[in-house]
Amino acid sequence: MKIIILSISLFLSTLFAQIQDNISRGEVLFQNNCASCHNIFTKNNVGPNIKSTSFKRTKQEIRAYVTKPARVSNDFGHKEESMPTLNLSSDDVYSIVEYIDSLQRHKIWMKSPVKPLVKF
Numbered sequence: 809m810k811i812i813i814l815s816i817s818l819f820l821s822t823l824f825a826q827i828q829d830n831i832s833r834g835e836v837l838f839q840n841n842c843a844s845c846h847n848i849f850t851k852n853n854v855g856p857n858i859k860s861t862s863f864k865r866t867k868q869e870i871r872a873y874v875t876k877p878a879r880v881s882n883d884f885g886h887k888e889e890s891m892p893t894l895n896l897s898s899d900d901v902y903s904i905v906e907y908i909d910s911l912q913r914h915k916i917w918m919k920s921p922v923k924p925l926v927k928f
């Protein structure tokens with residue numbers, strides 16, 4: 809029994825460590841690729857404040873926007889040409905999305921269920 813509990817807690821701590829690693833990796837990538845246009849805690853810069861994005865958007869929506877901004881920008885209510893398509897690997901996008909999602913624990917859809925913006 810002890811061994812089962814021990815292996816479960818070991819598995820969970822490895823899992824949490826991995827999630828934390830991804831968030832820290834995403835933070836560095838965000839600073840290098842996004843922070844010139846997106847502020848985190850202060851008002852809008854060239855692009856929207858990313859903490860409000862964390863509050864309003866699902867992970868899938870953020871991933872869709874970062875991967876193909878021109879394709880989904882109209883669904884988000886933005887102009888097509890407003891954000892450039894960045895050359896990032898899918899691993900990088902994954903970490904950046906985890907980081908952005910971690911900025912706000914409470915999400916808009918926790919208050920009222922909303923329809924997803926983007927159809928996948």
Ligand code: HEC
Pocket residue numbers: 838841842843844845846854855856860861864865869870873874884885886887890891892894904
């Ligand atoms: C050259 C400037 C620029 C860079 C660099 C940039 N963005 Fe943007 N981003 C924008 C603009 C401009 C908008 C849309 C603003 C509008 O039209 O109102 C936007 C919109 C977004 C949105 C939609 C936000 C929302 O809540 O509607 C997300 C998500 C986003 N950017 C993520 C990123 C991420 C992640 C990176 C880095 C990998 C990044 N952006 C890099 C300029 C930039």
